[in-house]
Amino acid sequence: MKNPQRALDKIDLEILATMYADPSLTNKDIAAKVKLAPSSSLERVKKLQSDGIIENLSMQVNLNALGGHIQAMISVRLKDHNRATVDNFQTSLLPMAEVLNIFHMGGENDFFVHVAVTDSIHLRDFVFNAITARKEVSHVETALVYEHQISHTLPNFK
The missing domain is CATH 1.10.10 (Arc Repressor Mutant, subunit A)
Structure with missing residues (x-):
């Protein structure tokens, strides 16, 4: 349990x-x-x-070594915020090879989609084909990631 x-x-x-x-x-x-x-x-x-305290074990790979030379954060606003639309957006994007993480947000943007792609043409095509072409999407903005660091210090909330 x-x-x-x-x-x-x-x-x-x-x-x-x-x-x-x-x-x-x-x-x-x-x-x-x-x-x-x-x-x-x-x-x-x-x-x-x-007990679900350790949820999973994972590894990190050097995305450059795999051809992922550009990372970006794509902010997305949806036209409709019902459960089916939100769930469908996430479940359809997550299996895509370019998608590293999807963050469902509160505030101005509904999602941040963290992607890795081979080059700027790949990024443009991914944004056009996988995101802006969707009828439920009302706004998209893309920001390049220059560097990504991960903390190795366990958070302490006490």
């Missing part, structure tokens, strides 16, 4: 911070950093996963 609201103790938080800082660490490395036996560390990690 998923319980993402359960209380986390100091060791759980240390395990999360260690994994967040370096997801490539082995269980043995994590156990050493938090001063636990590897079996205890593994048991805690599995519990954090089964």
Whole structure:
């Protein structure tokens, strides 16, 4: 049963911070950093996963090495904001190879779509074909991403 609201103790938080800082660490490395036996560390990690606190493990790739030389954030406003329109917009874009992330927003724009493409022509064609051609879209604005950094410090909300 998923319980993402359960209380986390100091060791759980240390395990999360260690994994967040370096997801490539082995269980043995994590156990050493938090001063636990590897079996205890593994048991805690599995519990954090089964409780929905660790939602998934992922990897990052160098998009340039794959041909994704341009990244952009595309802000999108929809004409209609009913659940079906919003859900359909997200579910139809997310499987596209260019799409890295979709952010459903409050405020002036309804979505930010983070994409990676090969070049400016690819970006233009993606925006025209995948976004502005949709009848539910009322406004699109594209901003180039020059650099993207990710924090490896676990947020502390206490």
